[in-house]
Amino acid sequence: MNAAFARTVSDSPLARRNPSVKLLLMLVVSVAVMFVLDPVTPSVLFLVAFAATAIGARMPVASLARSLAPFLLFAFSVFVVNVLTRPGEVLWQAGMLRVTSEGILVGLALAGRTMLTGLLAVAFLSSTDGVALVNSLHQQARLNVRVAYAILAGYRMLQDLGTEWTTIRQAQLVRCPLGRTGRPTARLRRLLASVFALLVGSIRRGERVAHTLELRGLGRTPRTVWQPVPLGRADVWFAIVVLVTLAAILAAAGASGVLRGPGALF
Amino acid sequence: MLRGVDLVVGAGERVLVFGPSGSGKSTLLQVLSGSIPHSVNATLDGTVRIGDSVTEASPVVDRSPIIGAVGQDPSAGVCLPQVDAELALVLENAAVPPAEIHGRVLTALRTAGATALAGCATAELSGGELQRVALAAAVVAHPAVLLLDEPTSMLDARGVHAVRQAVDAAVRETRPAVVLVEHRLDEFAGDAGVSGLPERAVAIGDDGTVLMDGPTADVLSANAATLHALGCWLPLDTELQAVTGLAGRLADGTFDAFLESCIPVRTDDGPATEDAARPLAAPLLTASALSVGHRSSPVVGNVDLAMHAGEIVAVLGANGAGKSTVLRTLAGLLRPLAGRVDGERPGLVFQNPEHQFIAGTVERELVHGLDARDVQRLEVARTLARHRLSPLAHRHPHQLSGGEKRRLSLAAMLAHGRSVLLADEPTFGLDRRDTAAVADVLRETAAGGRAVLFASHDLRVVAALADRVIVIADGGVLYDGDLLTALRRPDLLEAAGVHPSRLLRWFAGRCETAWQLREAVAAVDRARVSS
Numbered sequence: 001m002n003a004a005f006a007r008t009v010s011d012s013p014l015a016r017r018n019p020s021v022k023l024l025l026m027l028v029v030s031v032a033v034m035f036v037l038d039p040v041t042p043s044v045l046f047l048v049a050f051a052a053t054a055i056g057a058r059m060p061v062a063s064l065a066r067s068l069a070p071f072l073l074f075a076f077s078v079f080v081v082n083v084l085t086r087p088g089e090v091l092w093q094a095g096m097l098r099v100t101s102e103g104i105l106v107g108l109a110l111a112g113r114t115m116l117t118g119l120l121a122v123a124f125l126s127s128t129d130g131v132a133l134v135n136s137l138h139q140q141a142r143l144n145v146r147v148a149y150a151i152l153a154g155y156r157m158l159q160d161l162g163t164e165w166t167t168i169r170q171a172q173l174v175r176c177p178l179g180r181t182g183r184p185t186a187r188l189r190r191l192l193a194s195v196f197a198l199l200v201g202s203i204r205r206g207e208r209v210a211h212t213l214e215l216r217g218l219g220r221t222p223r224t225v226w227q228p229v230p231l232g233r234a235d236v237w238f239a240i241v242v243l244v245t246l247a248a249i250l251a252a253a254g255a256s257g258v259l260r261g262p263g264a265l266f
Numbered sequence: 267m268l269r270g271v272d273l274v275v276g277a278g279e280r281v282l283v284f285g286p287s288g289s290g291k292s293t294l295l296q297v298l299s300g301s302i303p304h305s306v307n308a309t310l311d312g313t314v315r316i317g318d319s320v321t322e323a324s325p326v327v328d329r330s331p332i333i334g335a336v337g338q339d340p341s342a343g344v345c346l347p348q349v350d351a352e353l354a355l356v357l358e359n360a361a362v363p364p365a366e367i368h369g370r371v372l373t374a375l376r377t378a379g380a381t382a383l384a385g386c387a388t389a390e391l392s393g394g395e396l397q398r399v400a401l402a403a404a405v406v407a408h409p410a411v412l413l414l415d416e417p418t419s420m421l422d423a424r425g426v427h428a429v430r431q432a433v434d435a436a437v438r439e440t441r442p443a444v445v446l447v448e449h450r451l452d453e454f455a456g457d458a459g460v461s462g463l464p465e466r467a468v469a470i471g472d473d474g475t476v477l478m479d480g481p482t483a484d485v486l487s488a489n490a491a492t493l494h495a496l497g498c499w500l501p502l503d504t505e506l507q508a509v510t511g512l513a514g515r516l517a518d519g520t521f522d523a524f525l526e527s528c529i530p531v532r533t534d535d536g537p538a539t540e541d542a543a544r545p546l547a548a549p550l551l552t553a554s555a556l557s558v559g560h561r562s563s564p565v566v567g568n569v570d571l572a573m574h575a576g577e578i579v580a581v582l583g584a585n586g587a588g589k590s591t592v593l594r595t596l597a598g599l600l601r602p603l604a605g606r607v608d609g610e611r612p613g614l615v616f617q618n619p620e621h622q623f624i625a626g627t628v629e630r631e632l633v634h635g636l637d638a639r640d641v642q643r644l645e646v647a648r649t650l651a652r653h654r655l656s657p658l659a660h661r662h663p664h665q666l667s668g669g670e671k672r673r674l675s676l677a678a679m680l681a682h683g684r685s686v687l688l689a690d691e692p693t694f695g696l697d698r699r700d701t702a703a704v705a706d707v708l709r710e711t712a713a714g715g716r717a718v719l720f721a722s723h724d725l726r727v728v729a730a731l732a733d734r735v736i737v738i739a740d741g742g743v744l745y746d747g748d749l750l751t752a753l754r755r756p757d758l759l760e761a762a763g764v765h766p767s768r769l770l771r772w773f774a775g776r777c778e779t780a781w782q783l784r785e786a787v788a789a790v791d792r793a794r795v796s797s
Contacts, residue, residue, distance in 0.1 A: 130347050131346065131347065131348055131351045149345070149346070149355070152345070152346050152347060153345040153346065155347060156344075156345060156346060156347050156388060156389065159347075159389045160341060160389070167616065167618075167621050168621045170594060170599040170600075170616075171614075171616040171618075171621035171622040172621075172622060172624055173599060174597060174599070174613060174614045174616075174622070174679070175613075175622070175624075175634055175635040175678065175679065175682060176635055177635050177637070178611075189624075190624065193623075193624040193625075197620060197621060197623060200620065200664055201620065205339070205341065205342050207305070208337065208339060208342035209342050209345050210305075211299070211301050211305055211326065212335075212337070212342060212343055212345055212400075213345055214305075214325075214326040214327050214330065215299060215326055215329070215330050215333060215334075215335050216330060216345075216355055216356045216359060216403065217327060217330035217331065217356060217359030217360055217407075218327070218355070218359055219327050219359075220327055220330065220331075220359045220360070220361075222361050223358050223359050223360075223361050224357075224358050224361050224362060224363060224364050224367075225358060225364060226354040226357070226358055226364050226367040226368070227354075227364070228364070
């Protein structure tokens with residue numbers, strides 16, 4: 001639940017780009033790197049994207065690095081799993097544990113891909129206003145307006161979910177018998193009861209929110225848009241620059257023999 | 267739910283709908299807004315006409331041009347992450363030209379006293395602020411009909427006041443027909459009494475039929491006894507009329523004789539309840555130099571308090587002052603930032619009973635967490651009967667009414683026999699009958715040698731129950747003493763976010779001791795309809 005739209009998006013070149021275009025480019029880059037399985041290419045892409053985000057979103061390098069911390073943890077675990085499980089040329093072995101050179105290479109590649117995807121997500125969320133995204137998806141991607149606003153309402157409910165969960169857990173702990181060590185017992189049963197209480201509460205609130213949205217006239221036609229999200233020449237140039245850079249890096253990696261595709265897995 | 271209801275509301279007319287819990291007040295609004303029969307599974311006979319185009323067959327969306335609505339739950343009345351987008355959505359859906367939207371959003375926010383909130387993220391707003399935004403969104407498109415379903419029921423005194431003013435201003439400026447459903451008529455009417463309510467009233471009985479429809483003062487006066495017996499909250503003058511049989515107003519002295527008779531004579535040999543003996547008993551729970559909250563921002567610091575057997579203590583404080591955090595820390599659910607809590611493990615009843623429910627039936631809920639010996643001691647059938655839960659023994663706790671859920675959550679906590687009972691807003695949202703039932707349970711718990719500490723916004727319950735009040739404000743304990751003294755200090759009341767009713771002010775001016783005040787308020791609570 002840490003990934004959240006910035007409360008107030010500060011102005012920056014990246015923040016002024018069309019949200020649907022940004023979302024689309026993020027998807028294109030993420031899909032493209034899915035077919036890259038060498039450690040160098042994702043690293044280069046990551047460094048270029050990092051610099052572009054720091055400049056384009058006007059984010060201080062330190063805070064950008066900090067927001068990548070959760071992805072670093074995930075990337076590290078991906079790396080470790082690959083190093084220890086992938087068959088290949090054994091570099092080191094101790095009992096059940098062994099390290100292969102293929103494992104290291106593929107692990108680094110997947111870890112680099114994870115970091116790149118994480119970086120793109122951070123860049124997107126910190127430079128995109130939630131309402132503008134939904135409006136843009138509705139205008140430019142022809143997303144149904146009811147679906148679009150259901151997403152926003154769901155996002156708002158998500159903001160309160162953490163507090164609600166804590167309250168339920170505490171409320172159910174009060175009558176919980178304590179074991180000999182003074183620690184609560186019957187954990188699984190209480191966990192299920194908490195999930196149930198959270199679900200019941202969320203479903204009821206969801207129904208009320210849906211009713212409110214209907215009474216606000218959501219779904220009526222024709223409708224107007226207060227602040228249309230512009231899609232302009234700058235967005236086209238932005239897309240061209242991103243795609244050309246991606247293609248250039250991939251081409252250079254291919255020409256220098258660094259690039260490896262899914263074949264690296266076998 | 268509702269039966270044989272005929273209601274015609276003219277343009278710009280304001281109507282109050284009230285009646286006991288479960289009478290179908292809210293159901294009527296659901297029929298008007300279309301959630302019945304379109305979203306809620308219920309059968310509807312008869313016809314509905316709103317304006318020229320809306321009938322009972324019109325789906326909710328088709329009613330939106332004519333109807334604006336504000337409900338009870340602030341968190342469900344505002345759906346989007348930003349305030350201005352919330353209001354703009356209504357106008358966008360109504361195909362208002364984009365150039366006009368900004369101005370109309372600001373006008374509606376100003377009407378609702380929420381101008382300062384225009385650029386805010388909705389997640390950061392308080393309940394009272396959310397309700398004002400919801401109100402602004404309800405009137406921004408100038409609907410012909412405004413439906414209000416207990417819009418202040420979840421707010422503290424400050425929030426009630428702000429939202430009431432906003433409703434008055436919005437109605438004045440946009441002139442819709444208003445249908446208001448309200449159960450805390452005593453609070454909603456405020457100091458203005460009956461004249462603070464809409465001019466026309468429809469009273470609904472517990473069988474879902476219309477008791478009477480007419481000018482508000484006449485409806486209240488003619489049905490005072492019936493509504494009081496059904497457990498409704500009534501404006502003070504109506505309540506006193508019900509129990510004395512006299513028609514009049516507090517201000518003109520009609521009820522002075524009755525109220526005087528409620529104040530017990532002060533005796534020097536003193537009943538055991540007068541404060542002298544209590545401090546000698548060893549405390550059951552003590553907090554010393556306690557600081558609670560989150561590490562980055564302590565909510566309340568330097569709390570010192572002791573609770574003794576037989577004592578009832580009330581905690582007062584505005585929304586967000588940290589009452590719930592103090593209670594959870596005392597209960598051992600949150601670790602203190604500093605200081606310590608000593609004593610046996612206390613019980614805690616949360617504000618929303620549903621948060622506590624674990625089991626699939628009322629009966630199993632009652633014995634949750636108890637071992638076989640405790641269950642035997644509890645005598646389940648008798649306990650259920652004592653809390654008026656016997657017929658519900660095999661129902662799912664989530665299916666009960668608000669009052670039943672509250673009684674169950676209290677009974678289930680008390681079953682653990684802990685020496686200290688903590689309760690967060692234990693009478694929140696209840697009608698007068700269930701409030702009295704909860705008050706009786708707390709009183710008996712203390713009389714049985716336990717200690718009770720409860721947080722509340724409802725000064726009347728506090729007055730009828732508490733030996734002592736603690737006011738939490740500005741990050742600390744501002745006051746720890748009797749209520750009578752507190753009532754004479756406007757600065758304390760302001761800090762606590764409470765507003766004493768005319769009844770309490772009347773008694774505060776005439777009682778000499780805190781004990782007299784408590785007994786007098788309890789006597790009014792106990793008073794039954796005079797025939």
